[in-house]
Amino acid sequence: MAMAAKVLTIDRRPARSAGGINYRLLAGAMLTLSVIFVSIRLYQQFFAWTVGLDSTSPEFQTHWMRLLYGEFFVEGVAAAAIWGWLWKTRDLNLAALEPSEEIKRYLRLIGWLLMYVFAVYWTEFFAEQDATWHQTVVRDTEFTPSHIPLFFGAMPVFIIMGVSSYLYARTRIPQFARAHSVPFLIAVAGPFMMLPNVGFNEWGHTFWIMEEIFSAPLHAGFVVFAWAALCLGGILMQAIPRIIELAQGEAQRAVRPVTG
C-alpha cells in the first residue's frame, strides 16, 4: 500500500508544502514588498513636488512626517515579530535533523536570501532617485521626500530581511549553527552598517553643504558597505557543497535495497 509521503515541520505539524519551499509564500512576500514600494513611489509622484519642498510647512508634517513615523512603527513591529518568531520556533535538536529536512531548510534559506536581495534592489532604486531630488531641490533637513522611503523605508526593510536570513540559518541549519559564517556575517553586517553611515552622511551634508556632486568622497561609506554584498557568493560556496553531499546521500539511500 502506498503511503502518502508526509513531511513534518519542526513543530511536528504537516508542512503546507512538501516541496521544501513555499513558493506561494515567497511570491506573496515579494509581491507585498513590491506593492508597498510601488505605492510609495506613486505617493512621491503626487505629493513630493506639491507639499514636499518645505519641511517647515504644516502640509509637509501631515504628508511626509506621518509617513516617516508610520514607517518606524511598521518596521519596529515587523522586526520584533519576524525575529521573535524565528527565535521562538528555533530547532532545539539539530543533531536529530533528517537529511531530507536539512535540504529543505537550505532551500528555505535561499528563499530568505532572495527576499533580502529583493529588498536591497529597492534600496538601489530609491538611492539613485535621491540624486534627482537633491540635485534639483537641495535639502533643508534630513527628512526629504526621497530620504524618507530610502533611509527609513527600504534600508530598514533589507536590514530586517538580512538579519532574518542569518537568524534562520543559525537556528535551523547545523552547518551555520555550529559556527559563525564569515561571509554571512559580512553580507549582513556590511549593508546593515549603511544605516549608521546615514547619520555620518547627514552630518557631512550639514557641515559641508555639498549637494552638487553625487560621486563625492562623503558617500564612500555607502560604496564600501555595498561591496559586502559580494560575500553572498561565499555563503553559496559554503552551502552548495553541503547540499550536494546531502542530495547524493539521499539518492543513494532511496535506491538502497531494504533488507529484512
Add this chain to the structure above:
Amino acid sequence: MMQRKAASAEPAYGDVNPGSSDPQQLYRTIDWLLIPLLFMVVQAAFHIHAMLTVGDWDFWTDWKDRRWWLVVTPVSLITFPAAIQYVLWEKFRLPIGATVCVTALLLGQWVSRTLNFYGWAYFPLNFVWPATLIPGAILLDCVLILTRSYLLTGIFGGMLWGVIFYFANWPMLAAFHLPMNHNGVLLSLADLQGFEYIRTGTPEYIRIIERGTLRTFGKDVTPVSAFFSGFVCVLMYFVWHLMGRLLSTVRFIQKI
C-alpha cells in the same frame, strides 16, 4: 512489495517532487532560485557602487567629456566584473562574469533613469541616458575564455575595457557634441541641455569636465585619456580580482 512499501514510507529527500530520488531536480530548483538571486544582488551592489563613484558623469550628458568621464567610469566599473569573473570562472567555469555585471547594472540604471530621472524629476531621457559598458564586458569575458588566464585577462582585457569605453558610447554621444550657436555663444548640444536643466552640478566651477594639463600629445584629447584609462584598468582588475578572492571566503569562526 516490502521494498516498495519501505521506499514510499519515507520521503526520498522528497523536496520538489515527493517520491523522486533524482538529485538533478533539486539542482534545477536551486538554479531557478539562485539565478535571480545572484542577478539581483550583483545589480543592487554594483549599481550602488556605480552611482556613488561615477554617478554624476553617468547621469548627465553634459558631464560626458573626454577627460574625466572616460577615465573615471571604466576604472571604477571594472571592479565588480573582475571580482565576479573570479567567482564565476573559478567556481563554476562560467565565462560570463563581466557581461552579467554590466547587464545587471544597465538594467538597474535604465529603470531608475526612466522612472525617477524622467518620470519623477522630468529630465529628458536623452539627457540622462546611462553609458554602455557591454562591448568592454564582452571583450573582457572573451579574453578570459580564450586565454584561460587571469594574468592575460587583466593585462589585455583590462586594457581593452578602458580603451573601448569612449568609442563604444560614441554612437550615442556624438550628436550631443555637435556645435551650436546659441545667442552668439558657441557651445555643444550637451552644454545647452545642461544650462536648460539647471541642477546643482551645472555651474561651470562645479562640473568636473575637461580639466587638467597634458591633455594631448599634439592634437586629440580622447586617445590620451583612453589609454590612460586602459592602464589604470589593468591595475584595478588585479586589485579587484583579489577582492573577489577575499570576499568569497568560506571561513567559519566560533566567536564574534
